[in-house]
Amino acid sequence: MKLEINGQPYEVESDGDTPLLWVIRDELGMTGTKYGCGLAQCGACSVMVDGEIVRSCVTPLDSVANRSITTIEAIQNDAIGRKVVAAWVQHQVPQCGYCQSGQVMAATALLKQNDKPTEDDIAAAMVNLCRCGTYNAIKAAVQDLSGQKV
Amino acid sequence: MNDIIRDLQVDNLQVDKDLPTGAPVNLSRRGLLVGSMGAAAGALVLGFGLPVRGARAQDAAKAVAPGTRVPAFLEIRPDNTARFLSPFVEGGQGVFTAMVQIVGEELDMDPKSFIVENAPTGSDYLVVFGKMRITGGSMSVRTSYDTMRKLGASARAMLLEAAATRLGVAADKLATEPGYVVHAASGQRIAYGDLAGDAMSLPVPAADSVTLRDPKQFRWIGKPVERLDVLDKSIGKAVYAIDLKVDGMLHAAVQHAPRLGMSVGAVRNEASVRAMKGVISVHHLPGAVAVVSERWWHAKRAVEALQVDWAEAGAKPVMDGIRVMPANFSTADFAERLANEPGDGKDAEKEGDAAAAFASAKTVVTATYHSQYLHHAQLEPPSTIARFNADGTLDVWMPNQAPEQFQADIAKRTGLDASKVNVHSPMLGGFFGRHFLYQAANPYPQAIQLAKETGRPVKVIWTREEEFLRDPMRPMAAVRFKGGLDANGMPVALEAISICEGPTEGIAGHNKDKLDETAVEGLTGKSYAIPNRRIAQIYVENPTMLAYWRSVGNSMNDFLYESFLDELADKGGKDPYELRMQLLKDNPRLSTLLKTVGEMSGGWKRGPFTAEDGTRRARGIAMASPFGSHTAAIAEVSIKAGEVVVHDVWEAIDPGSIVNPAIIEAQINSASALGVSQVLIEEAVYKNGMPVARNYDLYPILPPSRMPRVHARIIESGEKMGGIGEPGLPAVPPAVANAVSTLTGERVRRMPLSQYTFNS
Ligand code: FES
């Protein structure tokens, strides 16, 4: 099956019902995208497909054939992604960091669609779990990026 | 917790029994470690001690007395960067950054110019009380602070010495600035990286001959230095155990017996599962089946397809050190049993004469409070890679908070000498107490067995479901409280009998002649001037496996105590904040803390009151003194659609003195999140011997929508340095519960609050 990830074409051999997460992590060896629950609960596995955020642990491979997938590995190739990362550093967001690939992807996808998200927009989009409780820092970083007063 | 952990674990460690207390040695002179650290040629490799392996075989070497010499390694590279091997593992608490703030301060090198890695196993790194190495108990910085300062100072002295020789001037004519030795008279400046080669051949100065920096001149200690790992963690570059890969590695997934203690009976469809795509082999393990494959997804799918007839536990345990889960175990029944367990318990703390005081008290209040089982629910599921090497050694990569403890256990299991077992400790995707050695709770025995049976390196990853099935839990307790009030409504006597099993006795075994402090901490150690007190424990063995959970006994006991204290205040007609003030009036440190948190919240107001948005709200107060630090928290709540909303948490912490205020603030946020999560929604429920929840769908953890604003303030009283990672948690659940009790008029006596129905 043909995939496009981070602007590169890939030919993968996994079956069509394999979750995209495991194709990315195991077959392609890109481990920035994380496994947390496998059940669309946590968001650690978030990637962008055609600019939309998806939870790759429940996304079958055949549903993304010939679509454009972006993982955290390419986040800094994206102008908005770079800004998000800079805000994450400025606000010192990550603690253990395990959820943060997904958080950065979610913030990037939000800001790509809506460069001035309101507090409600942010709350609706930034729903990934963080066991370390970095939620306030995440919110501050996204508000900062949206030009809102923090 | 500290002493108990020490007692518990020292036995398991490879502590050299015959450690001389010789002078520090310069390792690089003998060429040790350079190779193993991959140090650049000419780098200064300073170690106050030797690696555990081979140390005693080296004729010139004097072995290390843990805790008497600096158990860490520093490498200064030609490009003027430094590499530091940390005895403590990074799991989000910021310890890598804190370590190089301390070392860098004395070395005179900017923390930014360091990279930090976790140190390998070895007696050098047993820096906690000079005896052990764990990352836990909020002990890392406070137990190694002096040691790390001396390490940095010694390295600086050696660089000065090397520069003195090169420039032909006396060392005392030289000074340093970050990363450089400077000779003011001639204006010369030499980079540390240039001097490392020379400095390497010098003896390490005696630890007591180095001068430490005057704390008034600290540039990095005490400052909000940025964390070193933040960028990597924001771009997916941080590497956790689950991300690691070694050449030739196979993947494995497991299916555990539904109840611990059961073993594999018949596997009904093994042949057809073997024929599934990608399956290399099917294995029967103690209490589990495994499938090995080139791809983890294939292994997982196949192992879940296995139809196993699990055999009930027989007389011989399927694994050492486990508890057999009864088929009829239910947490609801067990909570009932705890509450009704007869007896008065064993004294944990006794002051005055509680019995007499109750007899003469104006009012006696009794109530039973409950805490619940909890999961760690760290976001990174457990995994382990095991690889047997041609030279007879075994490498194991696994998330862990205590490498030497696992090394010893693996040596015992495999029959290998500990020196042949290399335990690698990658970055942790959260830990909260999860990654200590708990029997049957970690995948490494499975990975080792599978590597042996397949002849290839194997990585085992547990699914979230298998993790929640084997995650050892924070204990549950029922506490019978009794309080006596005098005619003025002041508490004159307090008794708390906790019916529970402490985590330490749960892990290491119950000793009927000893008391497990971790069972009662937070009921004990309170500073309120209640003249007659009795705190006691009735031990009831749990059928479940127990564990440490962030802030250990305090995680539940401060909820139990501080909520009952509010109940006493109510009965005595006192405001709970004012009552605490009065009970602490002779304790300036805690009075200050209480005053501070009151001020932070804009002045204590209990409510109920109507907020600007029209919601009815109330505030609760609570205090805690865990892990050598002291905290006070105020929470503001409302009820929305029957659910508790926590709007704000104000928390003041006095850890004595500090290393990084930004990290502390982050930890207060993090601990508040876990505290709010615990009190609002978390509970691990068992029915029919099995956990009801196997994933986050049925075991919810705090989502962003329920996170309160957190306002933290640090008070540096100058007292002995306390912990940071855990102390922020214990005061939060009771502050929330007390606020809810005030708002609803209904006394909350058990967590989580999600089991109550509140009227909006
Ligand atoms: S791993 Fe995909 S949502 Fe948790």
Ligand code: FES
């Ligand atoms: S930073 Fe640890 S789970 Fe989010």
